[in-house]
Each structure stands twice: as structure tokens, then as C-alpha cells.
Amino acid sequence: MKQYRTHLLVCAGTGCVSSGAFALKDALEKEIAGRGLKDEVLVVTTGCNGFCERGPILIVHPDNIFYQRLTPADVPYLVEEHLLKGRPVPKHMYVPSAGIEPVPRMSDIDFFKHQRLIVLRNRGRIDPEKVEEYIAYDGYEALAKALTAMTPEAVVAEVTASGLRGRGGAGFPTGRKWALCRREKASPKYIICNGDEGDPGAFMDRSVLEADPHAVIEGMVIGAKAIGAAKGFVYIRDEYPLAVARMGIAIGQAKERGLLGENILGSGFDFDLEIVRGAGAFVSGEETALIASIEGQRAFPRQRPPYPAQQGLWGKPTVINNVETWANVASIIRRGAAWFSSLGTETSKGTKIFSLVGKIKNTGLVEVPMGIRLRDIIFGIGGGIPGGREFKAIQIGGPSGGCIPKDLLDLPVDYESLTQAGAMMGSGGMIVMDQDTCMVDIALYFLRFTQEESCGKCAPCRIGTRQMAEILARITAGEGSLEDIKKLETLALTVKQGSLCGLGQTAPNPVLSTLRYFREEYLAHISEKRCPARVCKNLITFFIEPEKCVGCLLCLKNCPANAISGERKKVHVIDQAACIKCGACFNVCPAKIQAVAKYTGEEGRALLDERPAPAEP
Numbered sequence: 001m002k003q004y005r006t007h008l009l010v011c012a013g014t015g016c017v018s019s020g021a022f023a024l025k026d027a028l029e030k031e032i033a034g035r036g037l038k039d040e041v042l043v044v045t046t047g048c049n050g051f052c053e054r055g056p057i058l059i060v061h062p063d064n065i066f067y068q069r070l071t072p073a074d075v076p077y078l079v080e081e082h083l084l085k086g087r088p089v090p091k092h093m094y095v096p097s098a099g100i101e102p103v104p105r106m107s108d109i110d111f112f113k114h115q116r117l118i119v120l121r122n123r124g125r126i127d128p129e130k131v132e133e134y135i136a137y138d139g140y141e142a143l144a145k146a147l148t149a150m151t152p153e154a155v156v157a158e159v160t161a162s163g164l165r166g167r168g169g170a171g172f173p174t175g176r177k178w179a180l181c182r183r184e185k186a187s188p189k190y191i192i193c194n195g196d197e198g199d200p201g202a203f204m205d206r207s208v209l210e211a212d213p214h215a216v217i218e219g220m221v222i223g224a225k226a227i228g229a230a231k232g233f234v235y236i237r238d239e240y241p242l243a244v245a246r247m248g249i250a251i252g253q254a255k256e257r258g259l260l261g262e263n264i265l266g267s268g269f270d271f272d273l274e275i276v277r278g279a280g281a282f283v284s285g286e287e288t289a290l291i292a293s294i295e296g297q298r299a300f301p302r303q304r305p306p307y308p309a310q311q312g313l314w315g316k317p318t319v320i321n322n323v324e325t326w327a328n329v330a331s332i333i334r335r336g337a338a339w340f341s342s343l344g345t346e347t348s349k350g351t352k353i354f355s356l357v358g359k360i361k362n363t364g365l366v367e368v369p370m371g372i373r374l375r376d377i378i379f380g381i382g383g384g385i386p387g388g389r390e391f392k393a394i395q396i397g398g399p400s401g402g403c404i405p406k407d408l409l410d411l412p413v414d415y416e417s418l419t420q421a422g423a424m425m426g427s428g429g430m431i432v433m434d435q436d437t438c439m440v441d442i443a444l445y446f447l448r449f450t451q452e453e454s455c456g457k458c459a460p461c462r463i464g465t466r467q468m469a470e471i472l473a474r475i476t477a478g479e480g481s482l483e484d485i486k487k488l489e490t491l492a493l494t495v496k497q498g499s500l501c502g503l504g505q506t507a508p509n510p511v512l513s514t515l516r517y518f519r520e521e522y523l524a525h526i527s528e529k530r531c532p533a534r535v536c537k538n539l540i541t542f543f544i545e546p547e548k549c550v551g552c553l554l555c556l557k558n559c560p561a562n563a564i565s566g567e568r569k570k571v572h573v574i575d576q577a578a579c580i581k582c583g584a585c586f587n588v589c590p591a592k593i594q595a596v597a598k599y600t601g602e603e604g605r606a607l608l609d610e611r612p613a614p615a616e617p
Helices: 014-018 021-034 072-084 131-136 141-148 152-162 174-183 204-211 213-227 241-256 287-294 323-335 337-341 374-381 415-420 439-453 459-476 482-498 502-506 509-517 519-527 554-558 584-588 601-609
Strands: 006-011 041-046 058-061 065-067 190-195 231-237 272-278 318-322 351-358 364-369 391-396 402-405 429-434 540-544 596-600
Touching: 006 014, 006 021, 014 021, 014 204, 021 041, 021 072, 131 213, 131 241, 141 213, 141 323, 152 174, 152 213, 152 323, 152 337, 174 213, 174 318, 190 204, 190 213, 190 287, 190 323, 204 213, 204 241, 204 323, 204 351, 213 231, 213 241, 213 318, 213 323, 231 241, 231 287, 241 272, 272 287, 287 318, 318 323, 323 337, 351 374, 364 374, 374 391, 391 439, 402 439, 402 509, 439 459, 439 502, 439 509, 439 519, 459 482, 459 502, 459 519, 482 502, 482 509, 482 519, 509 519, 554 584
Parallel strands: 006 041, 190 231, 190 318, 231 272, 351 429
Antiparallel strands: 006 058, 058 065, 351 364, 391 402, 391 429, 540 596
């Protein structure tokens, strides 16, 4: 194999691709060829690097230099300085915050150095479309071990001893599910990978499928051997075209090399995989609804028991796990259950991937040991809240998760602790909120999402979520009553206890958790007709304080509704009838003057009565 002195690793996950990663790759290859470096420098496209909001990302290996937000125009200077003159370019490096020196090496950046990688061990270092690169990093070694040196019972026992729990929802023990399916006498048996990731702000499964598809395949073949299945399906939502394409390439490569299909690795074991593209319904992520979808039926959940491990796809025993769960299996078989169970907590073993998004400096994909504190994720890996603003809450577990307040920043991230706090692990979405977030509005946002995505099969979910959303909408409009809080709590309990599947059973979590930790905001909306976060438009009045206005024209120029009048260096006035309450004026007003103020409720109306009349046209 040809040896190169330098490899340029270009992140080609969806985030970086949307920011121009392929154009960057083309520019690098052209410049390298033009400089006569083709025999010394190789450009490699990798899967998701994780630091998504910094894309396009380039890592220079073996120097471990991390470059961010590059454009094709940056390439000539970068190649000349770094590759020809050996001088890394600071202006393209990561800077933690203003006044701090750039951090050249990826391993020294806080976002990366506090993580612990198992599922994401190959991120940013291999080309996901080349099976040889996966094999070079111990790929398919675990499969060879499982097929030639272990019995199916031993494989199940190893996964059980590891303590691996499902990474896509409630955290059911993976080994127990496999053992239940293996004991079933009916045949054929099936294996399914649930890649139907529909949570707002979540992209864990997509990134793993794009960056390391062979890890998922290897885990599934091992699982198939353990339970005695000959056929498997990888269910990927249709909105993930890059994941579908790379998984398709990986399956083809695995078949060509005898890692899938008939007589795998000469062991006599046959197993094949097929990709099924989901139609985008959120409820398809529920395992029985997903099974119905593969069968060609509408994605309706089914009553359980019987569980899929007993009667699943086409009524046959079926093991269904999500992408991250399958991607853990090979490492467990290769390195042993004791190694995996040494990570995490007593009841939550190993690591967990989270998508860290929202009001946070470092947005991206992180893998951390179970039991890590929320504080260490938000302020260590995430870098804290931008603009010096105050942390308010973090929503964990997708639209059916809960909102955890700043008082619980030292909460350990494990299944039991999150459930006790009113949230859930879910698939791993984390949405950070700052002081300008209205928690009633957030509860309404997530409840509307689950209501719209409800399949409508059972009345508690179909009707209850709609009624709860209507109550929340009244409260945010300033039309709520104290009785509405009692109604919300009663409805939430009814929906949780009466719904058929996990979507309905967990849909009230955002409402219950915000009522639990932010009840005073509900009371402010109801009793004071005031939104403390100044988000709910019906409870906001914008006006210009005459004594503070310097007539800079910034508010006038930035008002999309032309609701502001005034001349330079003279007091401006807002026409309340034309104001759409978008906040653009407030956002651009000079910070030290704050001529445009936000007021809410009775306070706003009282001040509004004293405002100057609009200028005559």
C-alpha cells in the first residue's frame, strides 16, 4: 500500500457536506496536484467528526491539527503555509472564546478531550465507504470471534454480562431481549436495526450510519448468530439519503468479502441484510409500528404483550435494537463484557451518544460515559451558554423527554436519575435553553409535535394531547386560568396511563416537568398576564423610551413591518397597530442605551398609555 507523509481528513457528514465539504475536498485535491504534492499528501473524506457547527472541518494527520469553517478560497494559503512550509495557520483554528489563543490540536479542544469513544471510535478517521479502512481498525474481528470461537449462548451471555441496555428509548437490557428471542421455537427469526430517528434536534443514528456503517452491520451479524436469524432489515428514514447511500455501499462490500450472505467467513452461517426506507412518520420509531411499516402496513403500534422478541415481524420472533445499540456489540465481543461494564454506573453501563444543540457554544455530537454530570456536558464539553447568558434548562430525551432546571446541573446522566427527575434517556437528544426561553412555550412546542405525530389509534393520545395543547395555547395567549393547571395535570396522567405505545405514554413529560420545575412561569402567564422570558407575543409590548432614544435609526431600518417612525437624532415611535412583535428592534438597539424596552402584561399597558403619540405622516 502506498505511504503518504500527510493525510487530510475532510469531514463529510451531513452537517459538513451542507456547509461545502465536497467543494473543499475538490479544492484541496486540485491545489495539492498543482503544488506537486500528489505523492506525499492524500485527501480522505470521513464520516461525521462530531463538532458539527464548526464545519467544514479538516484534520491534518499525523499532526492532529484541527481546522474549522474552511472555504475553497482558504485552501491555497493553507496548503502553502502548512504543507509546504510546515507552519500551521492559526486563523483557521478553533478559538474557545474572545481573547483566548487558538487551540491547534484536536485532542486539546475541550469539546473532544472530555469524551470517551466506543461507538464513535472511528469518527473522523476512516472513509466510511471503504471497508478496508474499517478492517484496519479491528473491524470484523469480533464477528470472526463470535462465529469461530463462541457458541450462540456464549454471545448472548457476554452481551448480558456487559450490562448493555437499549440506546433508543427506555433502556431495556439488550442481552435479556436476545435471550428471550433465542428461546422461542418459531422460525424464521428476524433482526431489525431501528434507524428511524425523528426527534427534533437529534442526529445520533444518522451520524453513526454515515460515519461507520460496518460497525452496525458487524453488530447485527453477531446478533443474528446469537438468536438464530437468517434475515435482517436496516430501517432508515427517507430524510437521511447519505446514510441510506453509505449503508447500501457497506452492505455491498460486506457481501463481496464474505462478511454477509451465505457461509459467512466459512463458518456455515448464512445471514443477509436489506435496507428499508421509512416514510418519515415519527411514530415509526416505536418498534411495533416500525415492524408494521416493514410489513407494508400503516405504521400503527400494536398491543404488547406479545413482545416482538416473541411475535414480531410477520408474527415471528424478532430482535429490534437501534443503531447505537448495534454499534456497541462488536466492541463488547472483541474486548469483553468486563471491560464494557467497567464504564458507567451500577445500572447504566458503557457510554451514551448525545446530540448537543440549542443555546450552547459548542454544538455537535458527543459520546460520554454514563453517569457524567449534566454540568460537565454543558459547561465542559459544550463550553457554556453564548453571550454570557444564563443557563435555564436542558430538555433531554426528545419531544417526549423532560426539562431539567439549573438546580439539577449536578444530576448524573443515567437511566434511573433522568427518569426520577422527570426526563428520560430516549435516543439522546439534548436541547440547551437560556434565560430567554419561555418554558410554557417550550412545553407547547413539544406537545404540538407529539400531537401532530400521533397515529391516532388510541383515544388518550389522539384526544388528550390535543386538549393539552389547546390549554397551553390559551395560557401563552394570556387567556388561561388557574383551573387549567389542574386540568393539565389530570390530562397528563390520563394520557400516560391510557395510551397504547411509548409516544402517548411519554408525550406529557414536557408539560409535567415544566410544571414541576417552572410552575411560577405558568402562574405568571395566568395570574399576571406576563411572560417572564418575554417570548409570548400576546403578553409583550414594545415601545421606545423617549429619554433613552438617541435616534440612531437602527430600529427603524431593521423593522420588517415598517412600524417605526422617526428622524436621525430624534426620538422614534412604534406604531402599535403595525407592530408584529418580532423583537428585531430590541435586538439591534445599542446595548448600553436600551432605548427599545420589552414590557409585559399590566406593566406594559400602563407604560404604553404614557407613550408619545405616533408622528404625523
